[in-house]
Amino acid sequence: MSTAELDALAALADPPGVLPLLERARVSRNLAFLAAALRGGNDSAPRRSARAGFDLLAAVQRRAPEVVREMLRHHRFGAWVAVCAVGAGGDPVAEESLAHLTSFAAAAAVRAGLEFELELPRVGDAVVLPGLGCWTGPATAPPRVRHDGRGTPLLDGYRWTPIRRLTAALPGGGVDIEFDDLPPTPSAWPETDIPDGSSGWTPWDAAEFDEWQRVFGAAMALLAEVVPGLAGPLARGIRAVLPRASASYPFVTSTLADSFGAAAMVRPADAVRVATGLLHEFQHSKLGVLMEIEPLIAVEGPADLPSPWRREPRPASALLHGSYAHLAVARFLRLAAGRTGSTPVPDAEPVRRQTLAGCDILLGSGRLTPAGRRFVTFMRQTAATDSGGRPAARTV
Template sequence: MIPSVLTERALSELGRTAGGPDTLALLQRDQHLRRLLLLRAILDAVDAADPEVCPGPLRDRLREDWALLEEADRELVADVPAHGEGRGVRLSPARTVLLYPLVGPWGRSCLRALGAVPASHAARRRQAATVRRGLAHFSTLAAAAAVRAGVPFSVQLTTTEGALHLPSLGALRTAEPGEEAVGVVHRDGRTVLRRRGCADVVVHDPIGGAGSGVSVATHSRADSWAPAYSLPSLLPGSGSVPLDDLDPYRMVHGDLRSQGLSGPATLDGAGRERWLRSWSGVLAMLRLGGEHRVTEVVALLRCLVPLVAPAGAEGQGRAAGNCSGTRREAFGAVLSSTPPTPATFAATLVHEVQHAKLAAVSDMVVLHREGPQERYFAPWRPDSRPYDGLLQGVYSHVALADFFQRCALTAAARPGQREAAWREHARYREQVRVTLPVIAEADSLTSCGRRLVDQLAGECERMGENPPPRGARIRAEAAVNTARALWLRSRAPQEGASS
């Protein structure tokens, strides 16, 4: 029986890699609750922390920051339409800031540092420095929420690695690589940033909608101020999408590279324009693949994090020179190098939103009880995958096969577009055809997992009613066979060594 928190209807929709507004809202609400519980855990961990790691002044400052957040929570309620919980959702500025995807990586990092048991005095010093930086970032979250609420305040914040980042607003660049105190005063629609020996930097409050181009959240005449940028909304009233190349927690401890991804990029004007050109055609491409793809992207995409273009990404089953990913603790964020075309961008969003959806489902219910051993063949990767990784890949590839088949079958597709869509459909469906039985045969699937996998199998059967052209199918089968042969060859030395 499916737990009441995840209805049978919701799991059935998600098993088809779809999800109506109510189902998507359910995932978002659950992730919001988990974020608030994470913040509660951080507050408790600060109270319980060793005074050497989190001394009294830090605890006192945390309480002051929390009081400022509470004031921002009371002062103003902002409309946040079409993000997660449906149109017309009303979130306070404090919650809008705290529920931003990249607050999740900060929270996990901060909680880990507070709970660590150092093995040496040097390790304790490093732990204390990490906690200090983490709580300094919390101060900036509180200040950003107060700015958005129009709450007057005067605080002292601390730079990290040469910048003071005010989440969702922008960042003050400094020439000093270490920590530096910055006085911040907000009143009457403007924020004044004061550093010793430097001219004041005056930042004016958010200036409104995105219009038809890349928009800025704030504006200042000072060259040292870098505003936060956003891409225009996909649908009228759905809200702009931050293009975040500023947040210090968009990459933590090299975690992107551990996923085979490149590092974070900092965009210039030309770089932002390239993102905008691809973004401008995304809605039309998503609609070719079904209106439900538009629905899920509008509901779940909360920010885009630019990555540096990788070298040799073809081997990862990605478009040449393009890579993308998600982070489980940053629900709603998609990390990507600059998508070269609207078609690539749309496929990237379809792909990554599936990972976010399945990760959220896995937080709500147990889908399987397989261990972390990396022993399964995945045609889209050269290395072996754990069962959970294989399930994630199958889920996203079923969605991509469906997306490209719908693109190929729609009357709106141009001939060249249709041919390319059939090639992509054939590739993804063949990859799923050889891996889905492995997923389905596992005894470790729970009842919820079995229901999900059965729905995926049903989707594959449905797609079989409209097969791709013979040539596309033959090429896809050959590619999978080649990938399997290379995988078996790479495992032979390992198996020989262990025998």
């Protein structure tokens, strides 16, 4: 990535070629993780399943390589392969999780119209095809799926539930992403333990989904109107919303570094809050991959840096992530004021000043690489001049 591209990202002016670069980088990392996860090991049942899944994925690659590329950058694949790679060589959870490669391979084969026969792992009472849907049925032995290359395979005694999708019509083209309420596959997402067979999975009800569709469509339209320069990359890069229950999920919105383009959210009440959450989390997704391409933190250090938006101190990377997300949110809130009818818009100025404070703490920490210092300096200059007519704070 060039210096000019880094500067543009820090100034919230994403160049057109950056998002494809980030996506290619994430696919490369996922492939490296897959190699690490499958290397060596014993002849356990999960490894035998994984090898069968890999063989099927290779067959899909020969027929429809674009389908495999799409699966390799799927948010569930990134989360799954990270669990397997990090725990490779000794973690029993990672070892058991290897069998889920067959689910990703089967989903790719269905998309490519490829015939196959494969045993798939269960998630509680469900069998998941990531990005497509899941079967639910009696919790017995793992089902053996046969596919003739046409449509979706049918399993006797199982009910198929297709994944639903959130859509939005925008001036530059439509948005069509997964509403991923399917049972959890192995990942590091909070509160996504794999259920046992005693608990049945049910999708979110139709009324709740309709409400999600309403606020999502309104949020994307608002972003496109108010901050088109930020909405464009978001519309092209967001892949999925993972709905969460407010009673049990510890965050209003969250992102997993391994799941590029996915945002877990407790449904906000209005489009302004949905837009804010999507924008905030997509900034995290971009920065997470960017920092793998170009290191911005020289010394992560202990979690001892003061945070302008949290009570507890944070490590350098967390402070950088928060500042980058706040930078975009502050711009959106400032420009959205007075353009949302009766829907209230929070004041942008406290968010902007938190961004400035976060940048100042980072610049004074001694923990940034030269590229990181330049990146944060451009962030600070952007926040300082994004003041909507207020006197600009000093720049570094």
